[in-house]
Amino acid sequence: MPIKAFIQKYEKLILEIRKNVPSAQLYFQSILPIRNEKYSGNDKIQRCNDIIDSLARVYRCQYIDLFSLYEKNGEMNPEYTKDGVHLKPEHYDKWAEAIRPFIESKEFVQDSIPSE
Numbered sequence: 001m002p003i004k005a006f007i008q009k010y011e012k013l014i015l016e017i018r019k020n021v022p023s024a025q026l027y028f029q030s031i032l033p034i035r036n037e038k039y040s041g042n043d044k045i046q047r048c049n050d051i052i053d054s055l056a057r058v059y060r061c062q063y064i065d066l067f068s069l070y071e072k073n074g075e076m077n078p079e080y081t082k083d084g085v086h087l088k089p090e091h092y093d094k095w096a097e098a099i100r101p102f103i104e105s106k107e108f109v110q111d112s113i114p115s116e
Contacts, residue, residue, distance in 0.1 A: 014059050026061035028052050035076040036084030042075050
């Protein structure tokens with residue numbers, strides 16, 4: 001998917017959620033790195049993660065960086081993956097532990113849609 005289309009679709013999703021559930025607290029998680037160039041490439045994934053982070057700031061949502069958690073030398077740590085794309089089952093706990101503080105936290109930046 002071209003980057004421009006990614007931005008448009010992601011922003012449309014945010015606006016739809018805000019329209020239908022205005023009080024929802026939104027948490028954006030980064031895309032995980034890969035070790036398999038046939039799919040996309042980590043440079044593009046990082047660009048998308050930068051966009052997700054920017055949109056989280058614009059729409060006052062929480063961004064959670066999981067890419068860094070699973071990355072080693074710019075790609076998915078080989079210890080964590082079975083095929084370069086999917087995590088081995090035992091490494092999903094690492095993900096759960098990373099997002100737990102955000103889910104359990106009572107504090108959250110108040111969501112608001114920016115003026116257009």
